[in-house]
Amino acid sequence: MNQVINKELLLENFNHIPEIFGAQDINLKQIEKKFGVRITTRENQIKIKGDASSINAVDILLTQLEGLAISGHALKNDDIKFAIRLIAEDHAINLKTIFSERISVSPKKGFITPKSSTQREFIQSVKQSDIVLAIGPAGTGKT
Numbered sequence: 001m002n003q004v005i006n007k008e009l010l011l012e013n014f015n016h017i018p019e020i021f022g023a024q025d026i027n028l029k030q031i032e033k034k035f036g037v038r039i040t041t042r043e044n045q046i047k048i049k050g051d052a053s054s055i056n057a058v059d060i061l062l063t064q065l066e067g068l069a070i071s072g073h074a075l076k077n078d079d080i081k082f083a084i085r086l087i088a089e090d091h092a093i094n095l096k097t098i099f100s101e102r103i104s105v106s107p108k109k110g111f112i113t114p115k116s117s118t119q120r121e122f123i124q125s126v127k128q129s130d131i132v133l134a135i136g137p138a139g140t141g142k143t
Helices: 014-021 023-035 052-070 077-089 093-101 119-126
Strands: 006-011 036-042 047-053 102-108 110-112
Touching: 006 052, 014 023, 014 047, 014 052, 023 036, 023 052, 023 077, 047 052, 052 077, 052 093, 102 119
Parallel strands: none
Antiparallel strands: 006 047, 036 047, 102 110
């Protein structure tokens, strides 16, 4: 059985807390559910209770999300969900690398950001080659 431990984090910048936590802390609730931890907050102080590996993953996630927000990336709820999924799969992943790899579609539509490591590889191919052909089932991010 895993031992339950506590860890305390401090976010550096108060301005990005609403963006990271979400409306009514919805993003924190998703993090709690995904990693099986209990999170309590007070201002920029975050207390996490759970097993060591889950706490480590949440620490990495929140630190990287704060770094993205500080560097100017406007985090949306879908971005947070995507980041949660990525960190749950691989604690060593660098979110800044993932979120910085995007393709400009048009001024109105904005950017396309990869939602998986395979889509990231596809975007790298698009940037490097004049023509890229993709085959696969519907709904896998080829468009």
